[in-house]
Amino acid sequence: MPRRQQAVLQCGRFELSLDRPLLMAIVNLTPDSFSDGGRHLDPGAAIDAGLAMVAQGADILDLGAESTRPGAATVTPAEEIRRLLPVIAGLSACGVPLSIDTRKPEVMREVLAAGADMINDIAGFSTPAAVEAVAASHCGLCVMHMQGEPGTMQQAPAYGDVVAEVQDWLHERVVALGAAGVDATRIVLDPGIGFGKTVEHNLQLLEALDEFAVFGMPLLIGVSRKSLIGALTGRPVDGRLAGSLAAALAALARGAKIVRVHDVPETRDALRVWQAIEEAGAG
DSSP states (O other): OOOOOOSEEEETTEEEEOSSOEEEEEEEOOSOOTTTTTTTOSHHHHHHHHHHHHHHTOSEEEEESSOOSTTOOOOOHHHHHHHHHHHHHHHTTSSSOEEEEOOOHHHHHHHHHTTOOEEEETTTTOSHHHHHHHHTSOOEEEEEOOSSOTTTTTSSOOOSSHHHHHHHHHHHHHHHHHHTTOOGGGEEEEOOTTSSOOHHHHHHHHHTGGGGGGGOSOBEEOOTTOHHHHHHHOOOGGGOHHHHHHHHHHHHHTTOOEEEESOHHHHHHHHHHHHHHHHHHHO
16 A cells, blocks of 8 residues: 655755645756756856745755766766855755755765755665765755666666666665665655656656655656657757646646756746646645
């Protein structure tokens, strides 16, 4: 039987209600991210962008200092930290949790010491060092599935049953984190759309999201502007808003609680309309 669904997410300084869908806004501090690389390299520009997204309705800000697009080059921990720390300082009083998109334990420790509220790890805390870096804190954890590494993950992704294999892998990570003392209320799960998956794999995962309710933990879905949307619509990156909104709403309808997006005001409007319709039906 499915577990009772979590009502709140413990996220560092914040306790977020899961009574309504939450919007995680992307702020990339990179020169080479697939959608907005170079736009927020300057700390001042990144801080201004983050504050604007909060004013537009973002519930969480997700700061990333290393691109994880397919084929991306790695960045040293020192460079990630250099890019992140001034932006964390500048956004610490913005009123919403600060999530850091990193897979490096050294970076996790530094940003948590600087006041970050959440770690979003595309590698799913799959090493003992990553688990150790976060276990004793109160930060939220986004546990994401990825097959392979960003540099090679899209070359030949293969599964026997993508839904079952992703579920099994996430279950293993949840058990490992629980054994390290991480409370379940700190954990968000992400099946990793676009990370070592074909278009068909991505569609199968999105269609089966309600099956992930067995974990009892909130699901985070990131589809905004991704190549999946481009493959389905034929649109370039800057023309994928409509497709991204459609995918986000489909994910919410199947149980997702958090959507990670580039386009905050448009997604907020879509979420409000969707939620109003859902609440009218429930009444």
